[in-house]
Amino acid sequence: MEIDAIATAHAKRLSVADALLPTPPNWDAAAGTELSVRDGVALATRSRVDAGSPEALWRPLTEYRLNVRLGGADPGAAFGALLTEWDQLLEESEASDWDSAAVVTRPSRDTVGTSELLRRGFAPTRVLAVRPADRLAGGPPEVPGVRIRHAEPSELNTLVRLQLELRNYDEQFGVLTRRTDEERALTSATRELLADADSALPSLWIAELYGKPLGFVQVEVPPAAGWADSYVAAGSAGYLASMHVAEEARSSGVGSALAAHAHQLFDEAGMQAVLLHHTLANPRSTPFWYAQGYRPLWTSWYRRPAVQG
Ligand SMILES: CC(C)(COP(=O)(O)OP(=O)(O)OC[C@H]1O[C@@H](n2cnc3c(N)ncnc32)[C@H](O)[C@@H]1OP(=O)(O)O)[C@@H](O)C(=O)NCCC(=O)NCCS
The missing domain is CATH 3.40.630 (Aminopeptidase)
Known part of the structure; x- marks a missing residue:
């Protein structure tokens, strides 16, 4: 042929x-x-x-x-x-x-x-999963004690701690590798995102449970999320870059409230679809995202190491 x-x-x-x-x-x-x-x-x-x-x-x-x-x-x-x-x-x-x-x-x-x-x-x-904008539409759930707000520059340490917890958990599932200087690298990347907190769409949001910051979500819209155009035929697509809820707060609706908040932000920004990456073997994120209206779009098959002896 x-x-x-x-x-x-x-x-x-x-x-x-x-x-x-x-x-x-x-x-x-x-x-x-x-x-x-x-x-x-x-x-x-x-x-x-x-x-x-x-x-x-x-x-x-x-x-x-x-x-x-x-x-x-x-x-x-x-x-x-x-x-x-x-x-x-x-x-x-x-x-x-x-x-x-x-x-x-x-x-x-x-x-x-x-x-x-x-x-x-x-x-x-x-998996790079997709959620069309009109999928499972509905406002954020009422979760007692949960409040979602912009992350403040003074919360740099909290955000780095939550991201390190996320890395510690996600490392088990085959893509992410811990690096010796990751705390420094995450601190500088997070500081940059926080410096943008006054922009039209802040990228970092904190979930408080009874006043204690116990979760975060990071969102991206174009031009930062412009790379998504080569993966989805959707006009304009946002990217849910990262999300984590501290272990002590899980299964009480904090994650659902953060996701619903992020989807509302994407809707307000006119996004027709939202993409996110997750590792398939993660027993928390995989069922969670599919219950939030996502479904697989691209699946990456890995063999680590590249050549097996
Ligand atoms: C995935 C993650 C963000 C979900 O957050 P969460 O706060 O636990 O999510 P929720 O509490 O909203 O939902 C989780 C479960 O609790 C249940 N739940 C929600 N509200 C509840 C309530 N008020 N009472 C009892 N159960 C509740 C949900 O129905 C869901 O049940 P299921 O797992 O049987 O489907 C969280 O588990 C996490 O941070 N995991 C580790 C890091 C990670 O995987 N991040 C995602 C990377 S892509």
């Missing part, structure tokens, strides 16, 4: 699978190594960040990624053949330390070839 015909078949399958997916953009062949099999093409890329960089807070230091276009009568078989070629390439890289990952991000509802990933040791690990 010709490359153009594969790309057309791929785009058609995706548009049938999920109306919220944008048209797949062309890739920059110079950014990686192109792989080609009967009825499938892929771009294999490698990226590396320094342990002290802000990006290292949220990802393995070395990531090998595969972007695929699948066509033909059996796109799952084409996917399997591409994964085999990619594995040969990865063998040469000797990426067998924990701080490396092989990652394939696929539209969640384009399930062809899923067993090919499982067979090669990949696990569905991280």
Whole structure:
């Protein structure tokens, strides 16, 4: 099959699978190594960040990624053949330390070839979930003792503590890696966000339970959330960047109140959809977000380390 015909078949399958997916953009062949099999093409890329960089807070230091276009009568078989070629390439890289990952991000509802990933040791690990604006609309729940308000610059330490708790919890689920200087990095990033507290839409919000700050949510709208346009066909999309409720306050409605507040902010800002990342194995966040009206849009399959000995 010709490359153009594969790309057309791929785009058609995706548009049938999920109306919220944008048209797949062309890739920059110079950014990686192109792989080609009967009825499938892929771009294999490698990226590396320094342990002290802000990006290292949220990802393995070395990531090998595969972007695929699948066509033909059996796109799952084409996917399997591409994964085999990619594995040969990865063998040469000797990426067998924990701080490396092989990652394939696929539209969640384009399930062809899923067993090919499982067979090669990949696990569905991280999801970019979407909530259309009109889904489960309704005001914030009345939760006794809960108040949601802008975070103040004086609350820097509280916000850093809550984020460290979140990292400690989320680390278990395969994407996030603790870094030696993460407290310093989080402090400086949070200080910057707090300096923006007077803007039209402050990004950090605190949940108090009977006057005690026990949770936070971080929201982003365009232009900060402009990257979301290449993941969702929704006009304008916001991003719920982070949320955490202290262990002592969980299961009492604080999280639901924070989420409802964030959705109200996104509605007021005219967002037609909201995206968020969560790790699938997180037994608290996964059911929580799906009860709040989200559903999977993109699923990232990880194999850590990238090459298994
Ligand atoms: C996910 C998280 C934010 C949810 O916050 P939360 O405050 O526990 O959420 P809620 O209390 O609103 O809802 C959780 C449960 O309590 C129940 N609940 C809500 N209000 C309640 C009330 N008044 N009385 C009893 N139960 C209640 C909800 O029905 C829900 O039940 P379920 O788990 O059986 O579906 C929180 O668990 C958390 O911070 N987890 C760790 C960090 C994390 O995973 N963050 C998200 C990263 S993407």
